[in-house]
Amino acid sequence: MTGPLSITLNINDNIIFLIYFFIGIGFGFFLERGGFGNSRKLALQFYLRDLTVFKVMFTAIVTGVIGLTFMDSFGWIDMDLIYINPSYLWPGIVGGLIMGVGFAVGGYCPGTSVVGLATLKQDAIFYILGSLFGMFIFGETVPMFKKFFYSGHLGDRFVISKATGMTMGQIGFIIVIVALLGFVGAEKLEKKFGEKE
């Protein structure tokens, strides 16, 4: 069956909502399994002492890249029908840098803070309240910098293959190789800087 099934089988929204509850369970489960409920474990990546985040995240990305590339070539998924994040260069860079500061200071990112809350981490509660406040401020102030918010628009479905003229498989292959080298590097860094348990 060619995915996304919601479109090809025309699935009702309420059923999608229910399915998403279960997808969320899987998401939260593996985040917690990986240690992402613990803010200090997350933050120690920035001191090269614990590179779990890098390893989990890039393994997930590589799994996604390989999976989507195969599914596309098998005809199991129509890549033209799946959600692609729009590319707005300047707000993407500035927003990313601000998120980075928030990550180092706050220890969590939004998804992991929910897992922190689920496992009763008190700092996660304060992080979530802070996030809600930051988003409130954004919503209230974005009309003042609307032009910047829409600046540097590269395209709505601007994937790397389209930008470079290479195929999805070629880009995926490069990402996999770079990630594998990154994993080797991460293991070495952890041996050098890591905390002895």
Next chain:
Amino acid sequence: METKKYTNPYLAGVGLGLVMLIAFWITGLGLGASGAMMRTVVAVEKAVAPDHVNENFYLKKYGGEDKNPFEHWLIFEILGVFAGGIISGAFAGRIKKETNKGPQISNRKRWIFAFIGGGFFGFGARLARGCTSSVALCGGATMVVGSWITMIAIFAGAYMAAWFVRKLWI
């Protein structure tokens, strides 16, 4: 119950990746997190000042006119994330009231900085149109130019800021 060790990171990563692939295959939408928080903010604003939400181009997208900000897949997904965290934490004996922090600071100080950090992340996530879940994870897997740039910016910002806040963690 004894606390179990975390799963091997590569194994957890494959698990996360497979969940993402299933999400793409069934719904075509992938994963997210910060959008659910934004929707919560808009829902509160709408309850207090519905006209204000209608007048703001950004808030209107989420809860303008008769739109219910909570009627969205992200809300159900994030409830699932919470449940999944409880399930995994319970199996591993990790559900424990505590504050994670470096050895040099008090709980209170950690809470204040958690709030500040959350504030930055929340603002940045809306500016970049998504957080580590939808932009870095899903945008990374779908190989989107803007998402990879944002992902690199997140890590660049974090590694630069880390030195200044090292007392919080080490």
